Amino acid sequence: MNLHELWSIFVMQGFAGISLFSVLLLMGLGLALIFGQMGVINMAHGEFMALGAYTTYFCSTLVQDHAPRLLPFYFPLAIVLAFVLSAALGAFVEWAMIRHLYKRPLDTLLASWGLSLIMQQTYRSIFGAREVTPTLPEWLMGSFKPTDAIDIPINGVFVLALALAVTGGLVIFMFRTPFGLRLRATVQNRAMSNAVGINTKLVDRLAFSIGCGIAGIAGAAFTTIGSTGPDSGSRYIVDAFLVVVFGGAANLLGSVASAFGIAQAQSILEFFLDGTKGKVATLLFIVVILMFRPQGLFPSKVRSS
Amino acid sequence: MSKPADFLLSVESLGVSFDGFKAVDGFNFYLDRNRVHVIIGPNGAGKTTVLDLICGKTKATSGSIKFKDQEIRGLAEHKIVRAGIGRKFQNPSIYENLTVFENLEISHPKGRGVFGCLMFRRTEEVLGRIRAVAEDVALLELLDTEAGILSHGQKQWLEIGMLLMQDPELLMLDEPVAGMSVREREATAKLIKKISGQRSVIVIEHDMEFVKEIADRVTVMHLGKILAEGSMEHVQADPKVIEVYIGH
């Protein structure tokens, strides 16, 4: 193996890491919003992602059966639909369940675990236990070859672009819109926000539902790089939580950095060790760091009161 | 003035900063035994932070804190407590789900280790102490009451009682009469006077009448620094103090 080949492996494996990074980032962003900003642990987050994936699959079958000519165009619509459906379900869950448990964060964790069981079984009943893959538009297939040895799949580039766009959108939303300001105010001082006329209940519901909506987008993105089963979401949930905690819970850009680090470490280690060992090594590394630095990589600076 | 070794507590050039903001800066403080020393000052002067620094809740960035000639800066909170410093918080911090009796019992200094806890027995000595302290803080009748349903003033007393159970040599009381009626205030003043017979007390308080009544010595803080120190009459006459209180 010469240096050139090694370099090619690095680039390609690095790119495989980019796909994982994109999914982790999209999962992590939703969680960072829900957990980091609101302190709520949503164990069903992975199932919201699966909802997005199944929505995409559903759109693709629908288009294929009734309007095959539209096949190249349905995907963006599916992403929007994935977002809307997940966000709507998120808002409902917040209303029915989460809002009653804001003062008991450990209990939200357990209740949302119950929810995730129900959602998984729902997928199993509707779509079957087998994994499904939507028919992707032509333009997402194929790959891009800068040199002979390097082969970069277009779907990976697309997912990365989507993840970065959503991140950018969320940052703008959080820091440049009136709602973002209200959300940040509510996080910092709920009582005061109430007093100055912010409808904090509405803020909570919107934040939760947007977080779930982003998970839906993650699911839509996920369909381009893997197939979807009832438990697809739950396979990513621990990683996604670690992304958020490792990045410093309330810090969106920390989540981006930690998603990148975790995904790259995992995919490069997976190449040199075998699959599970690479994952075990990455997780172990993160857990050890978190034990010594529980505030994560980029803690938000707040004067302790 | 006695020489440094005689002080119960001597704090020298103590400072802490939060992200560059100096909440307490160059703070010097000496406390004799069996004295009541009151710290006053406008909001945000750093009074509570000083107590936090002494009891280890906040870690100081510079300076030294010597208690009975032992450096205690950097010790874990429970070790500082075991050295003999008790702390009452601004909002009454008691175990609201436990009864008054259990609140006092849990504060008894015997058996604070893991095995001490497992072997702890309600001996006559323990029961006697609880009774005596409950009498001091006027809660003898309410020993079996759940602490959560006490009045605000009674909660404050209970917390003082919990500190007395610990038998500390230094008590630090953060706003002990906030939210109390006039009569409760008088009773508290008497209580503090009585306590200071065998131990020293640092009090943070806004109520000047109350301060006048209990203070042996007063320190005025402003913007993290000491503005004036001395007897109540002395600091009240200090133009800088008047400036801070009236100028704002």
Added chain:
Amino acid sequence: MLFKTLFKSRAEFLSYAALTLLLVVVLPVLLPVFRLNLFGKYLTYGFVGVGLVLLWGRCGILSLGQGVFFGIGGYCMAMFLKLEASDPITTKIQSTPGIPDFMDWNQLTHLPFFWEPFKHFPVALLAVVLVPTALAFCLGWAMFQRRVGGVYFAIITQAIALIISLGIDGNQGYTGGRNGITDLRTLLGWDIRSTSAQYILYFACVFFLLLCGLAAKYIINTRMGRVLVAIRDREDRVRFSGYDVALCRTFVFALAALISGVGGAFFVLQVGFMSPSLIGIVPSIEMVIFTAVGGRLSVVGAILGSLIVNLGKTTFSEAIPELWLFLMGGTFIAVVMFFPNGVAGLMEPGGWLSTKLEPFKAMLFGRSGPGSGAGNEVVEVVKNTSVSIAQTTEVTK
């Protein structure tokens, strides 16, 4: 004196006695040995539940990695049994006789060093108790010292459960991999699958479970129990009352791990295998579910919870597999949202059920005499439990 520490009231004593009666007399008399063995398996989760009552119910620390300690205790026992089952004569067709079959399949030619000590029964027994405890102590000390708590602790312990189960899964040659350690037949030459052995192991399991339950009750009713609750509710004050909060938490975490490990060992003895599927995220969180359903504050509740949920799981997942997860998920949401103190909390005087059923209760319980059949016994247990829970929850209210 000891009696008074164990049982704060007569009702508390009666509920524990009723549970003992149920486990020691009623179930063995009523159930065929196959079913009894199944109940024995459920009860091994009860060990984890007892640990969680101390750790989660009393001290407010939610660990989503209790399966790890259960599993490690189980593996320590399974390794000994596997070595016993892999003597050179039985395994003479292997290319390397005398080592466990899965090692042979993975081209290992000698026993890995960490398997060596498990050739000796006393060492294995000691390991069942010590390894989970030591691991929990180290993890707990590292985290509690740095004040890692609440949801962070839950997430980190969950990640640890994932790491350990993946780690065992991925190293087939050393651990048996995904299939785990199987075909365990004898303990010191004694066939653990015979009917008599299944009875004996069931009773041994019940004995140790009740013993662990008593230990937990002892702790709850001493000063330690009050300090744990105080830490849960007002951590700072405890620190400023002069207690080492991190040490207390580490102690209770290590103790819960120890109890879970014993449960894991009994699981292996009664079921005859151990695998990473009992360690990972799902089983670990299910153990929390059992405890929550039974009642996180009550020792008797947690044991009953592991029985009820697992009985439900076996019954319903056979009869209506489609609906079982809906039922389980729904039950769990309902318990967390509306009955945070579980079945035990429901039954307490003034609790939800007693207010609804007050008129019926007198009628129902008034008539049922002792020893009038199994149904009544169970009712008795439940009834008495309810009273005892009331007693125990009073402390924490």
